[in-house]
Amino acid sequence: MIRYLLRRIVLLGGTVLISSLIIFLICRLLPGDVARVLLGREAGEAALAALRAELGLDRPLPLQYIDWLRGFLTGDWGIAYSTRQPIRPLVMERLSNSLLLAGATLALALPLGIGLGVWAGWRAGKPDDTVISVSTLAVTGLPEFVTGLLLIDLFAFRLRWLPANSSIRPDASFFEILPQLVLPAITATLVLLAYIARLTRTGVIAEREQEYVRTAMLKGLSPATILRRHVLRNALLPAITVIAISLGWLISGLIVVENVYNYPGIGRLLTFAIDRRDLLLLQAVAMITVVIFAVANLLADLMYALLDPRIRLGDERSP
Amino acid sequence: MTVPVLAVNNLTVAYRVGRQMLPVVREISLTVTAGDVLGVVGESGSGKSTLGLAVLRALPAGGHISSGQVFIDGTDVTHLPTSALRPLWARSLRLVPQNPLAALNPTLRIGEQLIEAIGGDRTTATQQALALLTRVQIADPVRVMRSYPHELSGGMQQRVMIAMALHGEPRLLVLDEPTTSLDVTTEAAVVDLLAELIAERQPATLFISHNLGLVARIATRTAVLYAGELVELAPTESLFQQPRHPYTQGLLRSLPRPGLRYNHHPLQPIDGVLPAPGALPKGCIFAPRCALADDRCRNERPPLLAVNDKQWTRCHYWQQVTGDSPASSPSTATTALNGEVLLTTTQLTKTIPQRRSLTDLIRRKPPSVVQALTSVDLKLRRNRTLGIVGESGSGKTTLARCVIGLTEPSSGSIDLIDVPLAPTIQHRSREQLRRLQMVLQNPQEALNPALTVGEALIRPLIRLGGLDRQRAVQHVPELLQLVKLPISYAERRPAQLSGGEKQRVAIARALAAAPDLLLLDEAVSALDVSVQAAILNLLADVKTDTGIAYLFITHDLAVVSYLADDVAVMYRGQIVEEGPATAVLQPPLHPYTEALLTATSAHGLRLREVEEGAAPPQHGCPFQPRCPRALGDICVTTPPPWREAGNGHRLRCHIPLEELQTIQQPEAITP
Numbered sequence: 009m010i011r012y013l014l015r016r017i018v019l020l021g022g023t024v025l026i027s028s029l030i031i032f033l034i035c036r037l038l039p040g041d042v043a044r045v046l047l048g049r050e051a052g053e054a055a056l057a058a059l060r061a062e063l064g065l066d067r068p069l070p071l072q073y074i075d076w077l078r079g080f081l082t083g084d085w086g087i088a089y090s091t092r093q094p095i096r097p098l099v100m101e102r103l104s105n106s107l108l109l110a111g112a113t114l115a116l117a118l119p120l121g122i123g124l125g126v127w128a129g130w131r132a133g134k135p136d137d138t139v140i141s142v143s144t145l146a147v148t149g150l151p152e153f154v155t156g157l158l159l160i161d162l163f164a165f166r167l168r169w170l171p172a173n174s175s176i177r178p179d180a181s182f183f184e185i186l187p188q189l190v191l192p193a194i195t196a197t198l199v200l201l202a203y204i205a206r207l208t209r210t211g212v213i214a215e216r217e218q219e220y221v222r223t224a225m226l227k228g229l230s231p232a233t234i235l236r237r238h239v240l241r242n243a244l245l246p247a248i249t250v251i252a253i254s255l256g257w258l259i260s261g262l263i264v265v266e267n268v269y270n271y272p273g274i275g276r277l278l279t280f281a282i283d284r285r286d287l288l289l290l291q292a293v294a295m296i297t298v299v300i301f302a303v304a305n306l307l308a309d310l311m312y313a314l315l316d317p318r319i320r321l322g323d324e325r326s327p
Numbered sequence: 328m329t330v331p332v333l334a335v336n337n338l339t340v341a342y343r344v345g346r347q348m349l350p351v352v353r354e355i356s357l358t359v360t361a362g363d364v365l366g367v368v369g370e371s372g373s374g375k376s377t378l379g380l381a382v383l384r385a386l387p388a389g390g391h392i393s394s395g396q397v398f399i400d401g402t403d404v405t406h407l408p409t410s411a412l413r414p415l416w417a418r419s420l421r422l423v424p425q426n427p428l429a430a431l432n433p434t435l436r437i438g439e440q441l442i443e444a445i446g447g448d449r450t451t452a453t454q455q456a457l458a459l460l461t462r463v464q465i466a467d468p469v470r471v472m473r474s475y476p477h478e479l480s481g482g483m484q485q486r487v488m489i490a491m492a493l494h495g496e497p498r499l500l501v502l503d504e505p506t507t508s509l510d511v512t513t514e515a516a517v518v519d520l521l522a523e524l525i526a527e528r529q530p531a532t533l534f535i536s537h538n539l540g541l542v543a544r545i546a547t548r549t550a551v552l553y554a555g556e557l558v559e560l561a562p563t564e565s566l567f568q569q570p571r572h573p574y575t576q577g578l579l580r581s582l583p584r585p586g587l588r589y590n591h592h593p594l595q596p597i598d599g600v601l602p603a604p605g606a607l608p609k610g611c612i613f614a615p616r617c618a619l620a621d622d623r624c625r626n627e628r629p630p631l632l633a634v635n636d637k638q639w640t641r642c643h644y645w646q647q648v649t650g651d652s653p654a655s656s657p658s659t660a661t662t663a664l665n666g667e668v669l670l671t672t673t674q675l676t677k678t679i680p681q682r683r684s685l686t687d688l689i690r691r692k693p694p695s696v697v698q699a700l701t702s703v704d705l706k707l708r709r710n711r712t713l714g715i716v717g718e719s720g721s722g723k724t725t726l727a728r729c730v731i732g733l734t735e736p737s738s739g740s741i742d743l744i745d746v747p748l749a750p751t752i753q754h755r756s757r758e759q760l761r762r763l764q765m766v767l768q769n770p771q772e773a774l775n776p777a778l779t780v781g782e783a784l785i786r787p788l789i790r791l792g793g794l795d796r797q798r799a800v801q802h803v804p805e806l807l808q809l810v811k812l813p814i815s816y817a818e819r820r821p822a823q824l825s826g827g828e829k830q831r832v833a834i835a836r837a838l839a840a841a842p843d844l845l846l847l848d849e850a851v852s853a854l855d856v857s858v859q860a861a862i863l864n865l866l867a868d869v870k871t872d873t874g875i876a877y878l879f880i881t882h883d884l885a886v887v888s889y890l891a892d893d894v895a896v897m898y899r900g901q902i903v904e905e906g907p908a909t910a911v912l913q914p915p916l917h918p919y920t921e922a923l924l925t926a927t928s929a930h931g932l933r934l935r936e937v938e939e940g941a942a943p944p945q946h947g948c949p950f951q952p953r954c955p956r957a958l959g960d961i962c963v964t965t966p967p968p969w970r971e972a973g974n975g976h977r978l979r980c981h982i983p984l985e986e987l988q989t990i991q992q993p994e995a996i997t998p
Contacts, residue, residue: 219429222385223491227444228417237443241434317475318433 016309020302027298028080032073035287035294045285046089063089076291085292090284095292099277101178103259103296106273108185109266110258112193117200118251122244124201125208129243130235132213140205148202156195156268163191174269192269196262200254207250211243218242245316252308256301260293330401331358332498332531333382338395340374340381348393349604351377353555355395356631361498362529366546366563368539368578370855371826372601374555375535379501382533383420384412399499417446419498421491421530423505427484431476437487438472445494459490463520466936482513482936486520493524500530506541510718511882512934515926518545519933537855539582540885540927543567548637551575554602554612557631561638571640571648573617581860583889585913589867594889596860600825611643619644666709667744669844669876670730670763675703675739677725677900698943699725701900702739707844707893710870712877714891714908716884716923722900723880727848730878731765744843761791764837768849770829774821780807780832781817784839791840802839809872810835810865827858831865838869846878851886863890884924888912893975896920899949906976916987917978918956932956948981956982956990 043059044051060066064075079086085095121144128140147155164172174188215221216239224238263275270276274293281290313319340352352374359365369375380386382397384404396405399415407415424430432440441456442449453472460468463486476484485505492500502521506514522545525532536542542549542563549566551559551574559572570576577597587594599616602608610627614620619642629643642648677700700722707713715723728734730741732752741748743762749755767773774783781803788799804814810831821829830850837845847866851859867890869875881887887894888908895905896919904917915921918932925931934953943949944963951962958981967979980987 217388219424219426220432222387223422223424223430223440224432224443226383226385226416226420226422227491228413228415228446229443230413237435238432242432316434318477 013310016306020306023302024295024298028077028295029073031291031294031298032076035291036069036072038285038287042089042285042287076288080292080295086288088281088286088289090281090286090289095289098289099274099292099296102272102274102277105176105271106259106262106275109189109192109196109262109271109273110255112189113196113200113258114251114255116193117197117204120197121201121204122208122247125205126212126235126240126243128205129209129212129216130239132209132216137209141209144202144205147198148200150198152195152199152264153268155198156191156265159191159195160268172269174271176272188269188271192262192265192271195265195268196258199265200258203250203254204247207247208243211246212239215239215243241315245312248311248315249305249308252304253301255304256297259300260297329360331360331398332400333357333359333533334396334398334401335378335382336396336398338378338381338397339393340377340386341391341393342377343389343391344605347605348391350393351390351555351604352381355552355557357550357557357560359499359531359533361531362525363548364525364532364534364546366542366549367533367535367552368537368542368549369552370537370578370601370857372554372604373552375552376503378552379422379503379533379535382499383416383422383501385416385422418495420501421493421497421499422501422503423485423488423492425504425507427481427488427508428476430488431484433476435475436472437474437476437479441472441487441491441494444491455494456490459494460487462493463487463490463524464516465490480513481509482517485509485517489517489521489524493528497528497530500525500532501535502532503535504537507536507538511884511926512718512922514541515922515931516933516936519929521545522929538927539567539578539856544927544929551578554607555604556612556641558613558642559638559640560631561634561640565638571634571638571645572613572642573619573648574613576648577616578856581857583860583863583883583885585885585888587889589863589890593864593867594860596864597857600827611641613642619647666711666874668706668708669744670705670707670878671742671745672703672705672726672730673740673742675705675726675729675741676700676737677722677729677734678737698900700729700736703897703900703902705895705902707876707878709843709876710874711892712866712870712879712890714887714894715878715880715897716882716887716894717897718882718923720899721897723897724848725900726897727765727846727878727880731763731846757791761840762843763846764840764842764844765846765848766830766833766837766850768853770826770833771821773833774829774836776821778820779817780812780819780821780824783832783836784817787836787839806835806839809838809869825858827854827861830854830858830862834862834865834869838873838875841873842875844876844878846880848880849882850879852881852883859886866890884912896923899943901949901979903950903980904976904978906972906978907974910972910974910976914988916972916984917980918954918982918987919950920978922955948979958982 042063042065043056047055047059064072083096085099087093088095088098124140124144128137131137160172163170170190171188174192176185176188221234221238224234260274260278262273263279265271266273266275267279274296278290278293281293335355335357338352338355339350341348341350355378357365367375367378377386377390381392384397384407392405396403398404399420404412404415438453438456441459442452445452445455456472457468460471465471465483465486471479471483471487479487505521506517509517518541534542534546546563549561549563550557551566551572553574559566559570559575561571566575567579570579574597580595581597583594586592597616602612602615608614608625611617611620611624611629614624617624623643629641631639631641632645633639634645678696679699681695681697703726705713715726717723725734729736732748732750732755735750743759748759752760784803784806785796785799788794788802789796792799794802803817807814807816812828812831812835821832824832851862854862863886866877870877879887879891891908893906894908894911895902896911896917897903898919904911904920911920912924915924922932922934932955935955937952944951947963947965948954948967951957954962961981967981969977969979970984971977972984
């Protein structure tokens with residue numbers, strides 16, 4: 009187990025390292041001249057060259073990469089060109105906002121998605137299964153900006169229950185933030201719902217047909233016990249991986265949702281950085297995203313191993 | 328008169344396939360009283376497992392009882408709702424299925440699953456579970472309770488399922504191929520246990536099996552199913568001695584038994600194939616395959632007729648079904664004793680290093696190895712069949728993989744006609760590939776479903792046989808005739824063939840480029856007994872016609888004693904006994920050979936059980952931990968010597984030959 013963990017952590021480091029190289033190269037290949045963007049169209053060649061020298065953009069690419077990577081690893085992420093703010097506190101603040109939204113979304117989407125999936129799977133082929141499957145697919149089919157705007161129209165403008173704008177203040181307390189989280193979380197949930205529900209449904213249907221479920225039935229157990237003790241645990245195992253991947257998406261992929269609600273998360277920071285050609289900021293956001301995806305996947309694999317006794321990680325007695 | 332525990336009255340069970348309801352069990356009636364064991368035999372597609380699940384009211388989704396009734400202790404349970412069945416299941420209806428690993432929840436510990444079945448107070452249930460595990464001869468019940476299913480051997484898993492089926496007071500026990508997934512020696516021990524427990528607890532038992540030998544051992548009466556119908560029901564002894572249905576007789580004549588040999592007393596397979604469900608013939612369902620059938624049989628469905636007060640048969644002409652087998656035509660096959668040596672393995676050894684744990688790495692402990700093959704010397708001559716037998720883990724498949732070039736041996740050499748073969752298939756010449764071909768166990772997986780039979784046969788003809796495409800196409804009919812398939816089959820795809828036909832195609836493909844040697848790895852093990860008989864006879868005929876040699880790898884001693892000219896018995900990667908088949912098997916001398924050969928007999932030699940995954944002994948005889956005849960220290964400390972028994976027959980054992988010859992239990996070596 010320890011050996012497996014060490015190996016996975018080394019692999020994770022490798023993944024992040026290779027990603028950092030790709031991120032760096034792509035950022036340098038993006039069209040547009042940073043100095044030109046910062047100084048405007050009227051700036052003279054001398055001023056542009058001076059700025060490039062100040063930003064280190066005139067140095068050889070390998071050197072730039074090594075300097076940037078060393079800075080990133082030691083915590084010196086540099087200053088954003090566009091806002092003249094230090095990058096690290098900015099990214100960290102947005103990251104904590106994103107984690108909050110991801111947490112709220114999972115708190116909604118997991119019980120709902122798994123619940124609906126189990127119900128549909130247990131009653132596969134019956135009318136309620138069809139209703140659940142079709143309706144979850146339908147809401148997932150709608151793009152986030154459509155569901156987001158509909159929700160705002162209903163809950164913020166007509167019913168006036170919840171705020172339409174979720175641009176939370178940095179000094180706000182948790183209870184002040186909570187109402188602002190509800191609508192973005194619902195919107196993100198609607199995107200994930202059909203995914204989680206269908207996956208769970210498939211798992212439940214597959215496990216229901218397993219012979220050990222027949223064994224359980226012949227023990228005279230009630231359907232509720234069979235579902236809880238025998239079907240669920242095995243049916244939900246495959247869902248873990250998917251949930252881990254959706255965690256990565258929730259943190260850095262909610263670009264549309266964050267824009268609709270003006271929510272200050274990582275996703276909006278990413279669009280902002282692209283918009284302003286802020287290469288250093290863009291690189292930092294991309295790196296954080298990579299790290300989150302990699303860690304989420306590692307956690308998923310570990311959880312899988314803990315829940316499934318058949319997987320013995322790094323076991324030397326492998327057949 | 329006592330009420331039978333199980334009474335089945337005119338039961339028909341159908342499966343929904345698309346929009347059709349296909350009957351898989353038709354109008355079956357039978358009764359089983361407490362303590363009685365009814366054997367249910369039939370080939371795949373006979374409906375025997377469906378019958379077993381239907382009487383438990385545990386049919387899978389899509390299966391329905393469409394007519395007839397099932398009575399348990401006089402109560403009609405045919406249409407009981409699940410809620411009413413639940414207490415019945417918990418209390419008195421029990422199932423031991425074929426595959427215990429699938430029947431146990433992979434993520435729950437054995438103890439949890441047993442306690443849950445027993446129910447009630449947890450402490451009492453735990454005590455009972457431990458007692459049950461002890462009762463099914465599990466040596467370390469506390470450890471097994473804490474284990475997950477996959478941590479136990481197949482035999483242990485099945486013992487757990489038996490323990491689960493025996494708590495409380497079982498009334499009806501359905502054993503659905505309970506030992507089919509086990510090794511023959513484990514099977515023997517589990518069947519002994521089942522026989523003992525049934526005698527002790529007296530449930531009414533349905534013993535469902537394709538294995539006629541096992542049924543003969545354990546069942547008091549036997550029901551023969553064919554295409555969903557009960558064709559014969561009789562006391563087991565009468566059924567085997569005087570079958571009164573042509574199908575039963577055909578099954579028995581297809582069964583390899585001691586005394587039958589391919590070159591004198593060949594098997595007599597049943598012609599034709601099983602009718603598809605939904606396309607059953609109008610009259611007697613067996614008529615299309617029956618030698619006795621006439622117009623009456625083809626038009627009028629026979630009722631179940633009483634032969635006497637205990638034996639029933641569904642045949643108009645049962646009086647004509649007699650025990651005399653038709654005059655067997657001894658084949659003219661001759662086996663040259665001194666033909667050219669085709670294949671030689673010399674000191675063939677394969678070790679598989681195990682992965683080390685981190686702590687072992689730090690301690691610089693050398694990696695432990697598994698000896699898959701240890702110094703295997705074999706010789707196979709032209710026109711001979713060399714049978715390799717042993718349990719799973721004996722190294723027979725590793726041997727096959729080394730010979731064919733899929734596994735690289737660690738040391739030793741393989742020569743094909745005095746030319747050393749490269750260790751891997753990539754480095755062998757096309758001519759060597761042509762000379763050495765292979766047939767696998769499962770034709771389903773070995774044939775490309777996208778290719779027609781003709782295309783599958785043309786490829787080796789071109790690639791290995793060196794024919795151009797046109798000549799290859801012309802050669803296909805000849806190949807199909809060789810394996811006794813209609814020439815029109817060239818246009819078919821594998822999905823349109825039965826299992827036996829697919830295996831014929833696989834054999835034809837292997838024979839296409841006229842190899843000198845065919846390696847058959849469990850090539851008949853997945854087939855039904857009547858199909859198996861036909862393939863065995865086919866192999867014998869091909870050998871007579873072409874002078875080919877077979878390396879025949881199997882766990883089935885009956886098949887080997889029928890087909891093989893020479894036999895090598897393997898245990899844990901070593902040959903423990905080898906020689907001419909008749910000498911090695913009649914009677915068996917080595918205790919391991921004896922145990923394999925007498926496994927189906929109630930009085931056979933039983934092996935001692937060892938811990939799953941236990942390391943083999945470092946010194947002495949590898950078989951000693953399981954040997955019931957071990958002498959003591961000498962077996963533990965010294966590797967046994969080869970003892971020559973004459974005529975090339977030799978074995979590795981410390982017990983002197985004369986003694987081995989006298990401690991035989993000859994009465995056990997009958998079917």
